[in-house]
Amino acid sequence: MENVQLLSEWGILITLVLISIPVLTAALIVIAKTKKLIADLRHKREFEAFQEYARGLDAKELELLQKRKEELAFKLQGNELKGRQEPRDSRGMLGEISEAEELRFIPKKQREEQSLYVSKDLAKLILWYLGSSVIWLIFGTTVGEYLGIKFVAPDIDHESWLSFGRLRPVHTNSVFWGWASLAMIGLGYYVVPRVSNAPIVSLKKGYHTLVLINLSVLLGSLSLMAGINNGGGEYREYVWPIMALFGVGVIISIINFIQTIATRTTKEVYVSNWYIVSAMMFVLVIAFVAYWPTWQNGLGETIVQGYYMHQGVGMWFMLFCLGLMYFFLPHQLNKPIYSYSLGVLAFWTQILFYTLIGTHHFIFSAIPWWLQTVAIVGSAGMVIPVVAGTTNFMLTFKGNWYKLRGSYTLPFYLVGIVFYFTGSLQGTAEAFRYTNLIWHFTDFTVAHSHLTMYGIITFMLWGFIYTLVPRLTGKEAPQMSIGVHFWLALIGLMFYTGPLMFGSTLRGLMWMDGTPFIETVEFMAPFWLWRAVGGSLMWFSHILFGYNFYLMVFKKVREKVPQSATEILEAREKLVTEQLSSQL
Amino acid sequence: MEFFNDHKKLFLAAFSLFIVLTLFVAIFPAIENQENNQPLPNYKPLTASELRGKNSFVSNGCVACHTQQVRNVEMDKIWGERPGIAADYAGVERPDFWRNSATLMGTERTGPDLTNVGKRQPSMAWNLLHLYQPRAVVPTSVMPSYKWLFELKEKLEEDDVEVIVPSEFLQGEQRKIVASQEALDLVAYLQSLKQLSLPTGEVADDFLYKKEISEESTSGLSLSMPDGELLYTSNCASCHQANGEGLKGAFPPLKGSSIVLGDDIELFVNIIMLGYDARPEYAVMSAVGTNNDLSPEEVTAIINHERTSWGNDASKVTVEEVKQIIDFIQLTSNNE
Structure with missing residues (x-):
């Protein structure tokens, strides 16, 4: 009994391991030495046998050996395959020839080409969407960065409009409804008509949605800062008249999308459109249920809150982005999606399980116990769509990994997919009752939401934007600054989430241990500092992203000095005709 | 499959599945909880001042860091005598047509839970000073200062509630610091937050996940x-x-x-x-x-x-x- 107890003590276990290391090492050395001794002995015998054999060789055998020795001495001169003609590239196959001696510190990646399939007017609409989403990203994360600083320096200002409680929802809502939503719908305006092989029915409706959503986020942010909010459920802080603007915007565009799909010239409805249209239908249902202004007294509010906040994430952002991924990933890899059926399976199981998991934000609360259990079971069920989706994307990548090196967009896709797997399964793990005990109410949740909303959604959207915009404008951002954007964002995210998860796990354990509350606040200080550091890197990467976007749209293209044969001849012909016409 | 090629059938099917699930996991349970729970017999609705205080609490987004729920787990025992039940929130109703009812249960505990703060920290002076400058009373607090809820006056008037602030937090301010009506309302609301006892005969739920007491600590x-x-x-x-x-x-x-x-x-x-x-x-x-x-x-x-x-x-x-x-x-x- 005593022994069993001792063995469960960490200190004892660690000591035992430490002691066993030199003992085991000594034993290994003895074994190795013995083996070597035996091997030496064997070798000696073998060598003696050879000497015996060598002495007994006859003339015929010696002749054969001599002949083989001469054969082995043959060497190539190095010019056996040389042709007799001058080198030519009659099919124009060679390009980008560079000297082997050139020092290439940053490898050159493949360039994007302008798309032939999108009209100028549609391109303009999409750029308006993406442009305003970029502005909301920079605004929203500037606010987020400031909030992160407030954890380290709470007395940085004493303005009511800038106080923590008011700014926090400004940050979350503007990156949700401003950045991610506008970017998604904008990309949807490219994908829906493309996979339907039909023009978009109405461009005007597109602009209506754009204006309504921008207005909603603008008014929402101002009202939150002025202290007008809906009563404190996360992502439900805008009052309903402001959120209604968003809802009407989505209604207008979903009608537009469905009408476009109805006029499609393809037989099937491509799976991207399943995801996109469903995401839009579901976000309307969610907003309608959560914002209907005549119910939700008492605990009803909390039950609806759990449902709303999680469906908002999973049925709007995740579903929409998956739809976009089913288009852009095959497009970028230039091959079809690995399995269409897996995409279909993931679609239905996502609806089935995701809808159930809302109340896992209120485990152990006064919400009915059965509802909490349903949420936990649903969270476990999420493994199916997540594994199906990730497997599908990864197997689409298979055989094309080499493209990752040569592309500046694919790394964004890959990070998005990897976080889709880890971030979503982390959510499942957090929902279990025991882990919930440690992590609930701590900053672990904040880290998780950044791993998902940032690691999955934002990285995917960046990948899509860097893919699409050059196709619309014919201009690219410098590969160098896109690379810096990628690495700053990724490293920043790691600095942000890693320490926060570590610190809040310990904080949760301290709570369980009964440590005075204020000591657990003091304990978090260094982790909050790391969060601010990571947040700053992320924030800086967004400024770079804004700059890249600006270049992709507005960069003045210098007239190119002709270099290839075709260009030189064209330019010369032009010059000659100009000369002729001026002489006339 | 034919079904997958007909966008109307396809979208309708997805929509119906989602609606049915929504009804069963959100709408029905919410209505059931809303209809079938009543406040405890000793529940008193908020007074006018406390209600104004709650509005200020909502307006300033205090719920971002403070929960108001005692879960049925041992670690939450410090925030209340018993786990919260649906009846605790049954008195919360929509304030008006424009805003949702705020149970303020919260999802983050950056600061302490407030379910029972009226009992734990009932001092008016402490609360006002803490709102004016949290670090004056709790040096390592990261809570924002709510200075804008206080006025500066040369001379005190009748009924003015002065807040005595330690000099290092005054930054040379010579005038008197007086709590505004909003600050007083907010403190009134905080003081009203007390967990109600269950009616006699009712037994509260147990706290789960009790800390295991090892033999060592009981023997020594x-x-x-x-x-x-x-x-x-x-x-x-x-x-x-x-x-x-x-x-x-x-x-x-x-x-x-x-x-x-x-x-x-x-x-x-x-x-x-x-x-x-x-x-x-x-x-x-x-x-x-x-x-x-x-x-x-x-x-x-x-x-x-x-x-x-x-x-x-x-x-x-x-x-x-x-x-x-x-x-x-x-x-x-x-x-x-």
């Missing part, structure tokens, strides 16, 4: 006494400060205090259990011991910590002494 005699320093941090330090020096003009020092060092243990225990209001230059002390349900062992540990820290050097008291006094207090208060 020295370990059976609670940790006085931890208890002091949780129950006393927010006013008297970790260094025992209190705050000038608000909370008296315990370092060198005649009551702490003196021999009148009965007075000392009485102050801890029932509060104190004998000195006009300091704020009223609330009945910390009774409110927080401190046991005789815990009170003894706190007293001994105070008598032997920060240069204080008085003899320790015994649990028996303290227990006798507390029994007497309970006896007299029950007779009232």
Whole structure:
């Protein structure tokens, strides 16, 4: 009994391991030495046998050996395959020839080409969407960065409009409804008509949605800062008249999308459109249920809150982005999606399980116990769509990994997919009752939401934007600054989430241990500092992203000095005709 | 498959599945909870001032860091006497057509839970100073300062509630700091937050995941006494400060205090259990011991910590002494 107890003590276990290391090492050395001794002995015998054999060789055998020795001495001169003609590239196959001696510190990646399939007017609409989403990203994360600083320096200002409680929802809502939503719908305006092989029915409706959503986020942010909010459920802080603007915007565009799909010239409805249209239908249902202004007294509010906040994430952002991924990933890899059926399976199981998991934000609360259990079971069920989706994307990548090196967009896709797997399964793990005990109410949740909303959604959207915009404008951002954007964002995210998860796990354990509350606040200080550091890197990467976007749209293209044969001849012909016409 | 090629059927199917699930996991349970729960019999609706205070609480987004829910797990025991139940929230209704009902249960506990804060921290002076500058009372707090809820006046008027702020937080301000109506309302709301007791005969749910008490801690005699320093941090330090020096003009020092060092243990225990209001230059002390349900062992540990820290050097008291006094207090208060 005593022994069993001792063995469960960490200190004892660690000591035992430490002691066993030199003992085991000594034993290994003895074994190795013995083996070597035996091997030496064997070798000696073998060598003696050879000497015996060598002495007994006859003339015929010696002749054969001599002949083989001469054969082995043959060497190539190095010019056996040389042709007799001058080198030519009659099919124009060679390009980008560079000297082997050139020092290439940053490898050159493949360039994007302008798309032939999108009209100028549609391109303009999409750029308006993406442009305003970029502005909301920079605004929203500037606010987020400031909030992160407030954890380290709470007395940085004493303005009511800038106080923590008011700014926090400004940050979350503007990156949700401003950045991610506008970017998604904008990309949807490219994908829906493309996979339907039909023009978009109405461009005007597109602009209506754009204006309504921008207005909603603008008014929402101002009202939150002025202290007008809906009563404190996360992502439900805008009052309903402001959120209604968003809802009407989505209604207008979903009608537009469905009408476009109805006029499609393809037989099937491509799976991207399943995801996109469903995401839009579901976000309307969610907003309608959560914002209907005549119910939700008492605990009803909390039950609806759990449902709303999680469906908002999973049925709007995740579903929409998956739809976009089913288009852009095959497009970028230039091959079809690995399995269409897996995409279909993931679609239905996502609806089935995701809808159930809302109340896992209120485990152990006064919400009915059965509802909490349903949420936990649903969270476990999420493994199916997540594994199906990730497997599908990864197997689409298979055989094309080499493209990752040569592309500046694919790394964004890959990070998005990897976080889709880890971030979503982390959510499942957090929902279990025991882990919930440690992590609930701590900053672990904040880290998780950044791993998902940032690691999955934002990285995917960046990948899509860097893919699409050059196709619309014919201009690219410098590969160098896109690379810096990628690495700053990724490293920043790691600095942000890693320490926060570590610190809040310990904080949760301290709570369980009964440590005075204020000591657990003091304990978090260094982790909050790391969060601010990571947040700053992320924030800086967004400024770079804004700059890249600006270049992709507005960069003045210098007239190119002709270099290839075709260009030189064209330019010369032009010059000659100009000369002729001026002489006339 | 034909079904997948017909966008109407396809979207309708997805939509219906989602609606059905929504009905069963959100709408029906929400309606059921809304219809079938009533506030507890001893529930009193918020007064006009408390309601204004709640609006201010909502408006300033306090729920971002403060929860109002006691979960049925052992670690939440410090926030209330029993786990929260649906009836606790049944009195919360929509304030108007424009805004949702705010149960304010919250999802983040960056700061402490407030379910029972009216009982735990009922001092008006402490709350006002804490709102004006949290770090004046809790040096390592990261809570925002709510300075805009206070006015600066050359001269006090009648009914003005002045807030005494330690000089290092005044930044040379000479005028008087007066709590605005909004600040008073907000504190009124915080003071109204008390967990109601269940009607007699009703048994509260158990707290789950109890801490396992190892044999070691029960067998050793020295370990059976609670940790006085931890208890002091949780129950006393927010006013008297970790260094025992209190705050000038608000909370008296315990370092060198005649009551702490003196021999009148009965007075000392009485102050801890029932509060104190004998000195006009300091704020009223609330009945910390009774409110927080401190046991005789815990009170003894706190007293001994105070008598032997920060240069204080008085003899320790015994649990028996303290227990006798507390029994007497309970006896007299029950007779009232």
